[in-house]
Amino acid sequence: MxxxxxxxxxxxxxxxxxxxxxxxxxxxxxxxxxxxxxxxxxxxxxxxxxxxxxxxxCLNREVLGFELEAFVQVSMRNDQANWHERFAEAVRDWPEVVGAFVVTGETHYLLRVLAHNLKHYSDFVLQRLYKAPGVMDIRSNIVLQTLKEDSGVPVSLVKKSGGHGASHGER
Missing domain, CATH: 1.10.10.10 (Winged helix-like DNA-binding domain superfamily/Winged helix DNA-binding domain)
Known part of the structure; x- marks a missing residue:
């Protein structure tokens, strides 16, 4: 596109x-x-x-009781049929996963997970993530402090046209 x-x-x-x-x-x-x-x-x-x-x-996660944020790298066994489709379907059903990405590198997926506390996160990992079909390895990175978070697009970097974009001759 x-x-x-x-x-x-x-x-x-x-x-x-x-x-x-x-x-x-x-x-x-x-x-x-x-x-x-x-x-x-x-x-x-x-x-x-x-x-x-x-x-x-944009909701304040801490005010709503989500004190823990983690980025989770997930590696899969790819010797099972439809491993990607089955994992993607499971991820869509987990409300704790607020972002899921297929990535390059040593792992297959990067998940952004919100949980109320460490126990909630631990239950999520042990009861759902580890039990998902094809999961081989999980590496968690718990967020200690957020330095920058902006879900927007850097509009200042968008290539601009020379003339009028959306419509012409306006004031």
Whole structure:
């Protein structure tokens, strides 16, 4: 899939929305120096083009009682039929797994896991992860401190078009 071409105004819209997803169109238009109608047209086009997939709230995991975060490397036995499909299906059913990635390197998967505490995490590993079909080895890295966490896209690095991106001649 080819990256979409955006102009500087599109990038400003996306930057603001990633920081303040509930901003009103009127406030967004004012912030990026567009008329409200032009801003709304651009926003709708960015949604239609799939640049904006959906909107959601960022929750504070600690306030909700999730005190432990871990990154877990999982190595699989690949001598079993459908080992990848079976593991992927199991991962989708585990609410503790909030991120799952197929990776290169010494392991097959990298999981981001949230748990209430060490006992909850231990129960998850022993009762579910180790019992998943084909799991051979698990290596856990418990997060001690988060230095940076941003689930957004670095809009400042997006290749910008020379002209107008989402729509033309707006103010």
């Amino acid at each position: 080819n990256a979409i071409s955006l102009d500087a105004t599109d990038c400003r819209i996306l930057t603001v929305l990633q920081q303040e997803g509930r901003i009103s169109n009127l406030d967004l238009a004012e912030r990026i120096s567009l008329s409200p109608s032009a801003c709304l047209r651009r926003l709708r086009l960015l949604e239609e083009q799939g640049v904006i997939e959906h909107y959601r709230a």
